Amino acid sequence: MCVAPDSTLAPPSWVGVVTIGEAALITAPTAPAADSVRTALTGLPADRLTDPATATALLPVSDTLGPAVLAYLAPDALRPPGPTGTPAECLTPGDAALRALSEEAGEADAGESGLEEITSPVFVVRDAGARVLAAAGYAHWPRDTAHLCVLTAPDARGRGLARQVASEATTHALAAGLLPQWRARPAASRRVAAALGYRELGAQLSVRLR
Numbered sequence: 001m002c003v004a005p006d007s008t009l010a011p012p013s014w015v016g017v018v019t020i021g022e023a024a025l026i027t028a029p030t031a032p033a034a035d036s037v038r039t040a041l042t043g044l045p046a047d048r049l050t051d052p053a054t055a056t057a058l059l060p061v062s063d064t065l066g067p068a069v070l071a072y073l074a075p076d077a078l079r080p081p082g083p084t085g086t087p088a089e090c091l092t093p094g095d096a097a098l099r100a101l102s103e104e105a106g107e108a109d110a111g112e113s114g115l116e117e118i119t120s121p122v123f124v125v126r127d128a129g130a131r132v133l134a135a136a137g138y139a140h141w142p143r144d145t146a147h148l149c150v151l152t153a154p155d156a157r158g159r160g161l162a163r164q165v166a167s168e169a170t171t172h173a174l175a176a177g178l179l180p181q182w183r184a185r186p187a188a189s190r191r192v193a194a195a196l197g198y199r200e201l202g203a204q205l206s207v208r209l210r
Contacts, residue, residue, distance in 0.1 A: 001026045003034050008117070008141055010206035011065070017055075018070065019046040020202035033209055036060075050205040065206040069190060071198035073170060073180040079197045080167045081160055084125075088168045091122045097132045098122060104153050112185070113151035114139065120146070123168035125161050134161035136169040141181070146173030148182045150189070162192050170196060 007027035009016030015037055016027045024046050028034035040058040041049060048054045050067040091098060102110035110116075118137035125134045133156040138146040148169060152162045173180045182193040183204055190200070 001028065001034055001038050003028055003031050005029045008139065008147070009204070011208075013208070014065070015207040015209060017049050017205045017207070018202060019050055019204075020070065022046045024049050036209065047203075050203040052205065052207075055205065055207050059207065060210040061207055062210045063208040066185065067203045067205045068183045068185045069200050070202035070204055071182040071184070071190070071193045071200045072202075073174075073182070073196065073198045075174055077197040077199075078167070078170055078174065079195065080171070081163045081195075084160055084164050086125050086161075086164075088123045088125055088165055091124055091132075091135075093118045093120075093122055093137065095122065097124070097126075097130075098135055101132045101135055101151060101153060105151055106154075109154075110151060114147070114149035114183075115151045117147070118149050120169065120172060123165045123172070125165055127156075134165045136162070136165035138169055138173050138178075138180070140178070144178050146170075146176070146178035146180050148173075148180060150192070157188070162189075163195055166192060167196055 004027040007016055009027050013029045018025045052064040055061055117139040119140050120137040122135050122137040124132045134152040136150040138148050141147045150162050150166045170180045182198045184190045
């Protein structure tokens with residue numbers, strides 16, 4: 001448990017819970033919030049720490065986000081996709097084409113992807129008209145973790161584009177000596193991660209206290 005107002009494990013002012021196996025890391029925005037969480041959750045097994053029902057029963061919760069599965073990739077486990085015929089390009093975070101993709105995907109999907117949190121180069125695939133169809137990059141998290149962020153336009157899904165750009169971002173993270181991490185709730189996102197070689201090892205839950 002630590003007080004970390006600027007933690008990337010949860011939205012601002014929320015409590016973040018991450019479990020890997022039987023280990024857990026919990027961040028809170030303030031010392032009083034940390035004390036409340038510590039008192040309520042100490043002694044619970046790891047699988048209950050990311051259970052929204054448990055959090056709601058033991059804490060004054062106003063909202064939850066998750067849980068999401070956390071998957072990781074060993075350096076020698078990446079399975080790149082075959083050629084798609086459309087090479088990936090590289091953009092900088094905040095490029096106008098990425099904002100257009102987020103708007104097209106909608107607030108919920110764009111927020112789930114974490115595209116605005118990317119700190120790495122952003123790998124994209126465009127259509128013939130230069131519109132970005134899929135994008136992926138990562139946010140540099142503590143302990144040399146590369147948190148993957150992937151988004152595909154609604155009308156371009158099911159074509160392998162997410163896997164293509166995510167493979168490029170994962171390769172970049174590995175070359176930088178980082179541990180690639182994939183967070184997902186939707187089944188489709190989990191399938192992409194598994195196809196690339198990611199293994200599901202943990203979970204994440206964000207909690208907003210009243």
